[in-house]
Amino acid sequence: MALASAAPGSIFCKQLLFSLLVLTLLCDACQKVYLRVPSHLQAETLVGKVNLEECLKSASLIRSSDPAFRILEDGSIYTTHDLILSSERKSFSIFLSDGQRREQQEIKVVLSARENKSPKKRHTKDTALKRSKRRWAPIPASLMENSLGPFPQHVQQIQSDAAQNYTIFYSISGPGVDKEPFNLFYIEKDTGDIFCTRSIDREKYEQFALYGYATTADGYAPEYPLPLIIKIEDDNDNAPYFEHRVTIFTVPENCRSGTSVGKVTATDLDEPDTLHTRLKYKILQQIPDHPKHFSIHPDTGVITTTTPFLDREKCDTYQLIMEVRDMGGQPFGLFNTGTITISLEDENDNPPSFTETSYVTEVEENRIDVEILRMKVQDQDLPNTPHSKAVYKILQGNENGNFIISTDPNTNEGVLCVVKPLNYEVNHQVILQVGVVNEAQFSKAASSQTPTMCTTTVTVKIIDSDEGPECHPPVKVIQSQDGFPAGQELLGYKALDPEISSGEGLRYQKLGDEDNWFEINQHTGDLRTLKVLDRESKFVKNNQYNISVVAVDAVGRSCTGTLVVHLDDYNDHAPQIDKEVTICQNNEDFAVLKPVDPDGPENGPPFQFFLDNSASKNWNIEKKDGKTAILRQRQNLDYNYYSVPIQIKDRHGLVAKHVLTVRVCDCSTPSECRMKDKSTRDVRPNVILGRWAILAMVLGSVLLLCILFTCFCVTTKRTVKKCFPEDIAQQNLIVSNTEGPGEEVTEANIRLPMQTSNICDTSMSVGTVGGQGIKTQQSFEMVKGGYTLDSNKGGGHQTLESVKGVGQGDTGRYAYTDWQSFTQPRLGEESIRGHTLIKN
Numbered sequence: 077m078a079l080a081s082a083a084p085g086s087i088f089c090k091q092l093l094f095s096l097l098v099l100t101l102l103c104d105a106c107q108k109v110y111l112r113v114p115s116h117l118q119a120e121t122l123v124g125k126v127n128l129e130e131c132l133k134s135a136s137l138i139r140s141s142d143p144a145f146r147i148l149e150d151g152s153i154y155t156t157h158d159l160i161l162s163s164e165r166k167s168f169s170i171f172l173s174d175g176q177r178r179e180q181q182e183i184k185v186v187l188s189a190r191e192n193k194s195p196k197k198r199h200t201k202d203t204a205l206k207r208s209k210r211r212w213a214p215i216p217a218s219l220m221e222n223s224l225g226p227f228p229q230h231v232q233q234i235q236s237d238a239a240q241n242y243t244i245f246y247s248i249s250g251p252g253v254d255k256e257p258f259n260l261f262y263i264e265k266d267t268g269d270i271f272c273t274r275s276i277d278r279e280k281y282e283q284f285a286l287y288g289y290a291t292t293a294d295g296y297a298p299e300y301p302l303p304l305i306i307k308i309e310d311d312n313d314n315a316p317y318f319e320h321r322v323t324i325f326t327v328p329e330n331c332r333s334g335t336s337v338g339k340v341t342a343t344d345l346d347e348p349d350t351l352h353t354r355l356k357y358k359i360l361q362q363i364p365d366h367p368k369h370f371s372i373h374p375d376t377g378v379i380t381t382t383t384p385f386l387d388r389e390k391c392d393t394y395q396l397i398m399e400v401r402d403m404g405g406q407p408f409g410l411f412n413t414g415t416i417t418i419s420l421e422d423e424n425d426n427p428p429s430f431t432e433t434s435y436v437t438e439v440e441e442n443r444i445d446v447e448i449l450r451m452k453v454q455d456q457d458l459p460n461t462p463h464s465k466a467v468y469k470i471l472q473g474n475e476n477g478n479f480i481i482s483t484d485p486n487t488n489e490g491v492l493c494v495v496k497p498l499n500y501e502v503n504h505q506v507i508l509q510v511g512v513v514n515e516a517q518f519s520k521a522a523s524s525q526t527p528t529m530c531t532t533t534v535t536v537k538i539i540d541s542d543e544g545p546e547c548h549p550p551v552k553v554i555q556s557q558d559g560f561p562a563g564q565e566l567l568g569y570k571a572l573d574p575e576i577s578s579g580e581g582l583r584y585q586k587l588g589d590e591d592n593w594f595e596i597n598q599h600t601g602d603l604r605t606l607k608v609l610d611r612e613s614k615f616v617k618n619n620q621y622n623i624s625v626v627a628v629d630a631v632g633r634s635c636t637g638t639l640v641v642h643l644d645d646y647n648d649h650a651p652q653i654d655k656e657v658t659i660c661q662n663n664e665d666f667a668v669l670k671p672v673d674p675d676g677p678e679n680g681p682p683f684q685f686f687l688d689n690s691a692s693k694n695w696n697i698e699k700k701d702g703k704t705a706i707l708r709q710r711q712n713l714d715y716n717y718y719s720v721p722i723q724i725k726d727r728h729g730l731v732a733k734h735v736l737t738v739r740v741c742d743c744s745t746p747s748e749c750r751m752k753d754k755s756t757r758d759v760r761p762n763v764i765l766g767r768w769a770i771l772a773m774v775l776g777s778v779l780l781l782c783i784l785f786t787c788f789c790v791t792t793k794r795t796v797k798k799c800f801p802e803d804i805a806q807q808n809l810i811v812s813n814t815e816g817p818g819e820e821v822t823e824a825n826i827r828l829p830m831q832t833s834n835i836c837d838t839s840m841s842v843g844t845v846g847g848q849g850i851k852t853q854q855s856f857e858m859v860k861g862g863y864t865l866d867s868n869k870g871g872g873h874q875t876l877e878s879v880k881g882v883g884q885g886d887t888g889r890y891a892y893t894d895w896q897s898f899t900q901p902r903l904g905e906e907s908i909r910g911h912t913l914i915k916n
Contacts, residue, residue: 078846086407107129108184111153112233115161115189123153123187125218125309128172135172138419145185150309152220153185161189217270218307221278228271231261231306235268236290238298239800244268245293248304250286261286261306269302278308279345282343303907310347316400318342322415327381329388329420329520337379337418342400344898350724356405361397361412370396370418376404379416379576388420389456394398407805408892420459423519428466428531431452434755439535442497449534453512462516466490468511473508479536481510500540501574508534544633545571545582547625553640558611560643566594568601569639571627581630588624590615593641601625611643612674619643649674650732651683651724658739658746659709667709667738668700671724688721695720715751 087827111124127153128135138147146154147170170183217232246268250262260285262722263270268288288302318340346352357377362368369386372379379396396416403409407453437449457463467491468481483489490512498506511531518527536736552569572579584601586594591613594603603623611619621641628634651671651901659667673680682702687695694713720736724896741749 077646099138105312106181106183108186110186110188113161113187114230115188117155117159119155119157120224121226122223122229123155123156124185125153125220126151126183126185127171128183128739130168131183132172132174132179133175134177134680135181136175137171137172137173140168141171144168161187165189174885187847200886217304218309218345219272219276220309221276222313223275223313225275228262228273230271231270232304233267233269234263234288234290234302234304236299237738238290242292242298244290244298247289248286249293250304252284252306253283254572257281260284263288270306276308276655277313278310278347278669279314281308282347283307293420310350310352312346312352312402312410314345314352315412316342316344316353316402317412318398318414320398320414322417324381324417324419326419326421327386327424329386330384330425331381331386333381333384335381338416340372340379340398340400340414340416341403342412342414344402346402353402354404355402356409358399358401358405359396360399363395363397372396372398378637379418387579388419388422388458388786392420394418394420410729422461422463424457424463424514424516425519425528426456426463427518427530428464429530429532430512430516432532434535435532436535436537438539439494439498440539440541441500442541444494447491447493448536449492450484450487451492451510451532453488453490453530455488455514457514464488464516465515466512467515469511471509471511473506473534479508484857492633497572498536498538504538506536506538508536510534543626544631545573545579545629545635547571547627547637547638548636551638551640553620556609556641556643556672558609558643560605560609561609562605564605566641567635568603568605569623569627569636570601571637573629579627582627583629585626585628586623587626589623589634590622591911593621594623596625599696601627609641609643616643649679650730651675651726652732653722653724653736655734656737656739657707658741658743659750660741660743660745661712661715661748661782662742665712666706669697669705669707669722669736670703673726675726679728679730680729684725686723686725688723691720691722694718697722707738707739715740715742717751796881802812807909 083728084828107508108127109124115124117123123145128138138149140147143169145155145840146161148154153170166187168185170185172181198458199881205410208290213666219229219231219468223229234246236246245265246263248261248263250272251257253262254672260276261270261272268290270286273471284306286306288304289297290299290302291297294419294688312614316741319342323338323340323885340357341867342355342357344353344355348539356374357372357374358374359370361533362370367383369383370379371382377400394417396418398414398416399411401409401411417882429453432451435449451468451801453462453466455466466483466488468483470481473479474789475659476496478494478498479492480495481492483613484491492510494506509531510533511529544732548571554567569584570579571582571584579601583598583709584596584603585598586596591607593607593609594604595606598601608641609621610616613621616623619642621637622642623641625639626634626636635703651673653669653671657667657669659665669685671683675682683705685697685699685705694710696708696710698708700706707722718738718740720738721733722736725731739749739751741751
C-alpha cells in the first residue's frame, strides 16, 4: 500500500518539475529588453523593436501596459504622442496572448535616456593616447523600410573607450553618407548618435555598410575604423503578381479527372523566405461557372481537372480568375489577380451522320467518269480537322466495281461517280449502301458508347440508250494447229447488238494482224488464212497470235474485240545445234553438244545423237541427259579444225543432219584459243567425193577448155616476116680498140640501102588491110642517142636524115668524110669508141 500510494506522488512531482522547467525557459525567452532613447521623443517615433516570436509564436493579441507606446505585429515600438523622459529610466510591459492555447506572456521594456556630455579637449601636455589593440564592438542596427518617421530617425550610437578621458569626435562614411544615396545618414560628432534622414526601400538597398571613426580635436584617431552594418528590415510593401497577366493552357476534352492543365507562377519582391513572400493561390471565379471543372494547389499553383466531363462541343474555352496572396494567404496579406484561359482540344468523340436517310439518282447506260450524286454529312467536331473530315465507303451493291465514291476536300461532301459502264439490258437500277466515318479514329468519351457506322441507301436508276454493238467477251480464244495451211477457214469473232440481241447488220474489220496471216469476212467475222500458221514465228507469244477486230453497225457505232489464235504445236522443226565447237586440250578432251528444238516440249527432247561412219574413227559421242551429249576424241588429235558429220533426232524421230566444225586448240578456255582463221587453215575433211561430184568437175574442165580454144581462134592474126637490107644483114660491129674508124672501113665500103624492091617480101606484112600487103617503108635504125638512118622507097631516091639535111645520090654511095661527119657527132666518142663498122 505504501508503494501504491507513493507512485501518484512521484508522478505529481515530475509534472511540477516539468512545469517549472517550461516556465524557466519561457522566462528566458521573454526576458527584459533595454533600449537607449533620447530624452525627448516625438509622436510616432520608433523607439525600438523586440522579437515577439521568441516569446510567443502564435500571439493573437498584442498590447502595451503604457498607452504612450504602440506595439506592431513585428515587434516595433512606436510612441503615440510626444514624450519626455523625466527620469533616467522608464519601463513598461508588452503582453502577448494566444486565445486558442490560452497562453499569455509578458516582455518588460526598459527605456534609458542618453546623457549629453560636454566636450573635453585633449591638451598637448596630456599623455599621448595609445590606440587600443581591441577593436570597437560593432553594435547591431537595423531600420524598417518605408518608415514614416519622424525624421531624422535615430539609428544607433557608437562610443569609444577613449571618450572617458578625452573629448572624442565621431564621423561616418560609406553608402548613404558620402556615396549614393547621399545624405541618407549622418552622425552627431559629439555623441556618436547616427540618424536616418528619410525612408528607405529595401528592394533597392538591403543593407548599408558604413565605417565609423573616432578622433580627438587635433585629428588623432585612437581607434581603428569601426565597420557598421545597417540592415533594412523588410516591410510587406510589395504585393505578389503573376508573371503573365494572361496565361493560356490547353487540355484535351473528355480527359480523366486529375489531369494536369498547367502551372501558374507569381513573383513577390519582398524578402525571400519570409512570411512576406509566402504565397497562396486560389481560383476566385470560373467562367462559365457551372459546373466546376478545375482546381488549383494553393502552394504549387498547379491547375488540375476535377471532372471527366469536359466537352468541347458544349464549351471550348474556360477562363479562371486567379488570386495570389502573400503572408501565407492571411486576410491582411497583399494580393493580386490574373486571368488563366483554358482551351479544350478537340477529340473525335462525335461520329458523322448523313443529312438524308436515302438518296435517288439516275444515269444513262454506258456513261463513265460522270458524277451522279453528292451526299452531305454533319459532324459536331472541329471543322477541317481529321476529327470531322468524312471518309465514304460503298458497303453493298458495287460488286462489279461500277461506282466509286470520294470526298470533296472543300465541302466534305461525298461524291458518287460511275467509272464502269452500266447496262440497262442487264439491270434497270442498282441499290447501293453507303457508310461514312472520320479520318481520325473514334475517341470514346467517358459517358458515351462506341457508335456504329452511319449508313444510307442510294438508288441509281439506269436510263436506256442505243449504245451500238457490244463485243463480249472482249477477248475470244480459238484453237488451231501449227502448220495449218493457207486458204483455210477459221471461226472468227462475233459481236452483238443488244437492241436486237443479234449480230445482224454488223460489219467486221481487222485492226491488228502483225504478220498478215488472216483476212476477215466483213459480214460474218470469220477468218481465212493467208499464210501457213507457224507456232515458231517471232509474232507468236506463248503459242498465241493476236488479231484485233472492230465491229461497226449501220450508223457507225463500233466496238473492239481481240481474237486469240492458240496454236497447238506440231513437230515440224528438227533439232538445231551450233555449227562450231572448241575442245581445249589443256583442260578437257571433249565438247558438250546442246541442241535446241524450236518446237514445244512435247516435240523436243529427249534427243538421240548419231555419228557418221566417216567420223567414228576419231570421235565418239556419249549421251548425257537426253538434252545434251558429249563429243569426245578417241585419241589426241593435232591442233586443227575437223569436220564431224552428226545426226540428231527428237523424241518423235524427226532427224536433222549437221556437220560440226570442231576446233582442237592448245588452250584452257575457248576464248584463249589463238588459231588462224579457218579460211587460211588446212582443214582435214572426213568426206569422200562422190561420182556425181567428180563428173561435175570433169564437165566443168571441158567447158573451160572449149571457151579458151574459141577465144584463141578468134584472136589469131597473120604474122609479118621481118625484112632488113641485104647489106645491113651482113654488117657487124667488131672491137678495134681504136678511136678512129677501122682500117677496113673505107669510103667504098660504106653504102646505104638503095632501091629495095627485092629486099622485103611483102607477102607476110604485118598490119595489112583487107589481107593485102602494102610495100611502104623499111627502116634500118642505128640507135645511139636517138638518131635513125632511114631508107625510104619512093620517088626513086634515098635520103639520109642527119644534121646535114637531106642529100641525094645517084650511085647510092657517100664519101667517107660524109659518113664520118654523119656518125661522129651523133654517136659520140663514148658510144662507138673502140668499134669499127665492117662489111663482111
